[in-house]
Amino acid sequence: MKRILTIALVAVFALGAFASAQAATEVKMTGDAFVYGTFNANQNFTGWSTGSWDNNNGGYTGAGTQTEDRFQIWERFRLRTDFVANEAVKFRLGIKVQDTWGHGTFTAANPAVSIEVYQAFLQFKLPGCDIEVTAGLQDLSLPQTAFFTDSVVFGGDRAAALVVSSPLIPDTLAVTAGFARMLDKNRTYDTTTTQVADEFDVYFLTLPITLEGFKVTPWGALGVAGRDANYFTAGSYGPNSSFADSLLSAGTFLTPTGMRNAQNAYWWAGGTFEVTALDPIKLYADVIYGAGNQGDRKKDQRSGWFIDAGVEYTGWDVLTPQVFGWWSTGEDSSNRNGSERMPSILSNWGPGNSFLFDDSQELLKQGNMGVNPIGSYGIGASLNNISFIEKLSQRVTFVYLRGNNSPNAIRGLNALMGSNPYFTMGRDLTTNEYVMGANIDTTYQIYENLSAVMETGWAHGQFQTSVWGHRLAAKSREGDAWKLAAGLVYKF
Template sequence: MKRILTIALVAVFALGAFASAQAATEVKMVGDARIYGVFFAEHNFTGWNNASWTSNTPTYNRAGTKTEDRFEIWERFRLRSDFVANEAVKFRLGIKVEDTWGHGTLTAANPEVAIAVYQAFLQFKWPGCDIEVTAGLQDIDLPISKMFYGNPVFGGDRIASLVINAPLIDNTLGLLAGFGRLVDANRTFDTTTTQVADEFDVYFLALPITLDGFKATPWGMIGVAGKNATYFTTSGSTFSSQNFAENLVSAGTFATPALWKNSQNAYWWAGTSLELTVLDPIKFYGDVIYGAGAQADRKKSQRGGWFIDLGVEYTGWDVLTPKVFGWWSTGEDGSTRNGSERMPQVRPNWGPGNSFLFDDSQELAKNSNMGMNPVGAWGLGASLDNISFIEKLTHRLTYTYLRGNNSARAIRDINALMGSNPYFVMGRDLTVNEYAMGVNFDSKYMIYENLAAVLETGWAHGEFQTSVWGHRLAEKARSGDSWKVAFGLTYKF
């Protein structure tokens, strides 16, 4: 016991000495906490699981083998600590805990320790100028216009990267350039004496332009995708059913001879976000993106396509903000032998008006939406946002309709080859003969300045082809519509 006390005292004195030595470093902490319950019926329009990858061979579990548990209570805590040396240098450490009550960390008996690091970066300004350098695990969002949440290529997620942010013309033109490593499957040593391409790297550049009443951000990204990176087991979206594989490759990639021929394939994207506010209070928003990849590989493995969105809002009323929006994206043609006509994606996170159909801006985020894919589809919608007739209470009402641009034959062919598979999923990817619609009504009441009570509700209905997905899944989707009710508390400090 004396020995333990001695060690403890030494440790305390050592920490005190360290704190004194580092007295010049200021520590700033901010964070948030969310505790909420979610009732969700008919996940994936069926109440059953989607198909999911289980290895990089690749192998997968089929859809419709598990039944939903309709009620969960989620708890999330995030703490961001900035260690500030001076106004030019800091290091940020962000940690989080997120799980359901009764599982993992939040289990009463023998709880697991599940504190995760989601931010860890060094940030500094180059001496004598305003060029800012950020290196480490950080959030990266490719440009997207203000009407829409997240970029359909890569948005709203973290990446280990080096980013340079520099003003070129004060308040008019900037530069954002960076490099990120998304996957390095084997790290220091490959599994045999033969080296393999097991990395997935991206290089990105954006040039935000700001003028009076107008803002545009042209941008581009290049990805170098190694054949042996873990695309099938590394999640590519915050919605748990999607991985890198189905976002990047073509359906023909799975036909014999399977997977890529090349050890590395290049992917590239170019686009611009646009915001026109010169007619304020009428404001226009839009995005145009083209992306392609694996163009030097077999014809059946190539992928490329367009994505366009457009939105208008009126901000002249205090009691609400009406919005209308739409989008269009190229879809699969009738053949899988000529590659894919859909735009490749990396970590998609796109959606308007907090729509229940998409993984987008839900505050009560886990188990919050239908996880549908806007790529390979077109759609229209309207939203009444910032509705406020009572002090501290706001509402949002959104309706969204989408229809597929994918040939039924293309999806039918890959389903005939693979069976129920994670590449094309009923309720996520639509044919030209299928549609879905969704409504969400969301409310927030500010109990205190930093404490809110949040209610999010959603309803969705879809029509799906039996000849494409099979009688079992399509018929189950007709037995009842999907809906959710989520209620909880959010606290920011």
């Protein structure tokens, strides 16, 4: 590990020294280091693995083939280096090392080299104006109120993209337009002399409007999905899920399988709303509609709504009470008429750092249950920013949700495919199922840049035997899911 990091740092400093010599480039470094242990019991509500896709042809391994290892120690190191030519031009390089103790990079002898580039982008302003261009591998999110962490469509992750931002009316109206290539299976050459549509591209436009006491951001996104992109094996939200789960309909797996068209359009339109005019009472909401494959066979189409809302009171110094809720369309009783759930790409949505969702966990590995907010509805409450003791802050959150999906839709696909990754028990809920969860998170600021963090979680679910089968449903009733994660976080 020391040898690997030394090589990486030498390379970064060498680049910085070269740049300084050539153009008086200023080098700025920031980063973070996490070391924490996680104890998880009954992950995926069973303690067994969920289903997973084995290849891009739709081959898969069913759920319940592996058992959990309840305790692991994770370590992550990230270094972000900005090469700043002047106020208008910079390049950022971000590298990351992440694994468990005793595995890969952190093996005692002959460690595997696993340095990952997670940011690499050029950012500059056009001469004589405030138009900013960012090109390269960067953090990217579609709009969503920060109350719910990040976007339920695509949020909080990296993408190779070109993004252009410009103010139109200072402090009032701006515009951001962008293009991202999410997937390109074959890169330069297709596998034969026959060209195939193996890319998935996304174009987006946002118009944030800020007025006194009110902010609204209308936005839209258009995706062009090639039939032969690697939707099954490219990662998406939550444990063991993929773009196939979040974009395609269940009807895709019915005969004739797959999409008919070489390319299909996906689109999303929405708005975010923040009202602070009633301060210290603040209101938040998001409304989104999305659709895809509308020109393909009826069974391959997918469309639906997602709505959330929250309110918080910020008038107290010692805590911030919050309440919230959401609603999303779910599957009807037939898979032959397509999907009624809103398509998504990569969700990073969740209120109150909830243990149920893949959202804002600081100790993120094995940090949540990966429940899908799309196709469900629920309510919750959080006591945020609890601070009665200096340097100690806490958060307590409780969430209850039910499914909006017809049992017949999930039961029908499970009858056809057996246990499969598209529908997962505990992640995708029927109208007869519910999940509830709570988390208590604590941060103690040891020094300005060093903190001790502890995150705890509990989840209980009720699942239908007739939908998931006796083996999985019975196993879920043997005990609730628990998480305890604790460690050190250093940010510099």
